[in-house]
Amino acid sequence: MNLYGPADVESQYVTCKVQNCTEANKGKPFPGYIDPNSLVVQDEYAFVQVTTGGRPVYYVSYKRDAFTPMKLPKYTFPKDLHVISTDENRVVAAVQEWNQNDTYNLYVSDTRGVLFTLALENVMSSMGPEGNVMIDLYEVAGVKGMFLANKKLDNQVKTYITYNKGRDWNLLQAPATDLRGHSIHCVLPYCSLHLHLHVSDYPYSSGNIASKDSAPGIIVASGSIGAELSMTNVTMFITSDAGNTWSQIFDEEYSVLYLDQGGALVAIRHTPLPIRHLWLSFDEGRHWNKYSFTSSPIFVDGVLGEPGEETLIMTIFGHVSHRSEWQLVKIDFRSIFNRRCTEADYQTWHLHNQGEPCLMGVKRIYRKLKPTARCVMGKDYSVTMTSESCDCTESDFEW
Numbered sequence: 405m406n407l408y409g410p411a412d413v414e415s416q417y418v419t420c421k422v423q424n425c426t427e428a429n430k431g432k433p434f435p436g437y438i439d440p441n442s443l444v445v446q447d448e449y450a451f452v453q454v455t456t457g458g459r460p461v462y463y464v465s466y467k468r469d470a471f472t473p474m475k476l477p478k479y480t481f482p483k484d485l486h487v488i489s490t491d492e493n494r495v496v497a498a499v500q501e502w503n504q505n506d507t508y509n510l511y512v513s514d515t516r517g518v519l520f521t522l523a524l525e526n527v528m529s530s531m532g533p534e535g536n537v538m539i540d541l542y543e544v545a546g547v548k549g550m551f552l553a554n555k556k557l558d559n560q561v562k563t564y565i566t567y568n569k570g571r572d573w574n575l576l577q578a579p580a581t582d583l584r585g586h587s588i589h590c591v592l593p594y595c596s597l598h599l600h601l602h603v604s605d606y607p608y609s610s611g612n613i614a615s616k617d618s619a620p621g622i623i624v625a626s627g628s629i630g631a632e633l634s635m636t637n638v639t640m641f642i643t644s645d646a647g648n649t650w651s652q653i654f655d656e657e658y659s660v661l662y663l664d665q666g667g668a669l670v671a672i673r674h675t676p677l678p679i680r681h682l683w684l685s686f687d688e689g690r691h692w693n694k695y696s697f698t699s700s701p702i703f704v705d706g707v708l709g710e711p712g713e714e715t716l717i718m719t720i721f722g723h724v725s726h727r728s729e730w731q732l733v734k735i736d737f738r739s740i741f742n743r744r745c746t747e748a749d750y751q752t753w754h755l756h757n758q759g760e761p762c763l764m765g766v767k768r769i770y771r772k773l774k775p776t777a778r779c780v781m782g783k784d785y786s787v788t789m790t791s792e793s794c795d796c797t798e799s800d801f802e803w
Contacts, residue, residue, distance in 0.1 A: 415440050417452055433471050434463075446490040449517050453485070460485070464495070464517040476511060476520050484508075488541060492548055492764070494569055495520075498527065498539045506530070507556050508539055512570045523570030526556045542601040542613055546620035546787065547646050547755060549764050552576075552613075554601055560632035563598040565647050567757045568764045576647065578629045583639070583652045588629065597641065597650055598634070599627035618787055619666020620770050621646040621753060622688055626657050640671075642689035644775070646755055653689050661709060663737060664716055667745075667773050667781050670737075672720070678703050682720075684740075687775040698733050700724060716741075716780070741780045749777035762794035 417438050419431040434454055442453035450465040451474075462485050463471040476482065476499065484500040488510070495513040497520065508527050511520040528540040540554035540561075549569040554561050564573040576597040578590045590596065600612035613625035624642050628634040640654040657674040671683040671692065678701035683692040702722040710717040716737045721730055754761055755768040771788045773781060 417443070444487050446487060448493070449487075449490050449495060451487055466516040466518075472516070472518050474513075474520065475518055477522060484537070486537065486539065488539070489543055489569075490517075492569060496523070496551075496570060498541065500529075510541065510553070510570055524553055524555060524564065524573055528554045528556055528561055538602060540601045542603075544623060544646070545615040546617045550646060552599060552601055552647070554598070554633060561598065562596065562632055563601075563627070567646075577650070579641065579650045579652050583655050590629070594631050595629060597627060597629055598632060599625040599641070600633070600638070601625070614660060614662070616662050616666050619662055620772065620787060620789070621755070622666055623647060624660040624669070624689070644688040645753075648756065648758055651689065653692065658683075659707060661707060661718065663718070665781050665785055667777075667779070668737065670718065672704060672707060676703075678724075684737075686778045690775060697735055702731050702733070705730070738780070741778065743779050745773065745777060745779035745781050745785070749774055749779050765794055765796070766791040767794060
């Protein structure tokens, strides 16, 4: 399958067998032209958009079969649609309806990607630096079916979490204590945790939120505690159990990077001032040690990690003054570790939602490094996950 024609003019979708691709053997699933740049291919699905009578119609092909119109609920009138995820044999799509301006509704499909049901209304959106739409929805790496979303409710923006690809959503719970160990007395929904969910377009910054496939359950994000998401008094939070409990780790914004597949975390302060320190954690953010990475403070422009999830080497680049050349500081963390990890350094971790282990019909058990282990996992380590089927309940069935 391929898109046939200039991207900025008129495009046709044509099919043919590679062995005998002649003009006579080309198939055209659509009688006219498809909308330019509307072809999206992800996993088992292919999507195109065709405008008919001034209204967009969205089509899906499952396992490269015939295209079928995507069927949203009866009274849905979309003017824009973005495919968010195609994992777990389901399509998650963000749809902006005729009466929405800065929000989108989330829909989840059946296996074929044809029939959609509403999952969450009024998810916030914004325009990116390149003019692209950025939807406040974050798919957590390493945990299938887990999303965080910022929803607009009564003119307030709040952060919600789901573990079953949008079927059930809950407000994020605030940490039990603040950075100084003082109790945080919160009553939902007036006091909960709200996160900034944008990933960085700048390749040398971690953005507002980060997670890794190699470190399931660990999420680092900036945000605030209160009745809604705030752009002021932003602090840093971490979870090591996939969002069930959170801890505050810094009272200012930091870039946090994963070393050795998540076995260690590095934090560098976001500041317009020159700095010479970074912070390092070996226990999933519970404790942080302060290190000097340069003798003279520098204005940090970005951080670059060595290729590979297992990296223990990073480069900080910046400048001593606004008129100086770039300065590069290469940091090798290998000397901090004195041994390789052994089987005794790992533990099993059960994914759950506030104590409920059955998520999307299965119990998932991960093998991950113990927070107390200070060792190098290296290239040989890979995440292992086993699953066990749960007994079905009424909530596991759909109409």
